[in-house]
Amino acid sequence: MTQDELKQQAAQAAVDEIEKDLQDDVIIGVGTGSTANMFIDLLAKHKHKFQGAVASSEATELRLKEHGIEVFDLNEVTMLDVYVDGADEVTQELNLTKGGGFALTREKIVAAVSKKFICIADASKAVETLGGFALPVEVIPMARSYVSRQIVKLGGSPVYREGVVTDNANVIIDVHGLKITDPKDLEIKLNNIVGVVTNGLFANRNADLLLLATDDGVKRFEA
Numbered sequence: 001m002t003q004d005e006l007k008q009q010a011a012q013a014a015v016d017e018i019e020k021d022l023q024d025d026v027i028i029g030v031g032t033g034s035t036a037n038m039f040i041d042l043l044a045k046h047k048h049k050f051q052g053a054v055a056s057s058e059a060t061e062l063r064l065k066e067h068g069i070e071v072f073d074l075n076e077v078t079m080l081d082v083y084v085d086g087a088d089e090v091t092q093e094l095n096l097t098k099g100g101g102f103a104l105t106r107e108k109i110v111a112a113v114s115k116k117f118i119c120i121a122d123a124s125k126a127v128e129t130l131g132g133f134a135l136p137v138e139v140i141p142m143a144r145s146y147v148s149r150q151i152v153k154l155g156g157s158p159v160y161r162e163g164v165v166t167d168n169a170n171v172i173i174d175v176h177g178l179k180i181t182d183p184k185d186l187e188i189k190l191n192n193i194v195g196v197v198t199n200g201l202f203a204n205r206n207a208d209l210l211l212l213a214t215d216d217g218v219k220r221f222e223a
C-alpha cells in the first residue's frame, strides 16, 4: 500500500473510533497536516451528528469551514472530548514528534484541552526512539540566535526553517542530531529556554490512543 493509502486507513479508523460518541453537543479538536486533512474529509460525512470543531491551525480552520463544519474559538470551550491529529514520529509508548507542518503550538494547546488524544499515522512514522525526524521548535523571532546557541549546549544542531512564519507570527528552528532517550525531560528543558514558545515533543501530554496503519491493518496502541 502507498503511504497515502495508509494515511487514509488511519483517518478512517479514527472516524470509526469516534463515530459512536458523536452527538449534538460534541466539539472535536482537529489537527493539521495531510493525515488530519483526510480525517476532516471523512468526518465531514457525519457533520450533522456533532456540533463543530476546534482547529489547530488556520489551514485546518479553512478546510473545516469549506466542509460546512462550524469552527469554535477554543476560548469558548472548556474541555474537548477528543482531539485527532497526525504526527511526524510515533513510538509504541505513545510519545510523538510533531510540527513538521509548523502547527505544533496550537496542536499542543488543543491536545491539552482534550480528554482523549487520538494520533493517526502511517507505518513510516513508527520509530523505537524519537529523534530521526528533526525536532521543530517554535521561537519568538528576536530570540532565534540565542535559542539556537542554547540548543547547541543541549547537544542539538539547530537549523532555521527559512521562509516559514507560524500562525502565531513566530519562526521555526529544526533541531537535528538528537537521540531522544528521555523525551519528557527534553521537552521540559527546551521549553525552559527563554524565547521558546514550545517544541514538537508530545511526551508530557502524549497520545492516549495511536492508530497506526500498516500493510497488515490498523494497529492500536493504548495508554
Ligand SMILES: O=C(CO)[C@H](O)[C@H](O)COP(=O)(O)O
Pocket: 031, 032, 033, 034, 035, 036, 085, 086, 087, 088, 097, 098, 099, 100, 101, 102, 103, 104, 107
Ligand atoms: O504535526 C503536524 C503539523 O504541525 C503534523 O501532524 C505532522 O507534520 C504530520 O503530517 P502529515 O500527516 O502530513 O504526515
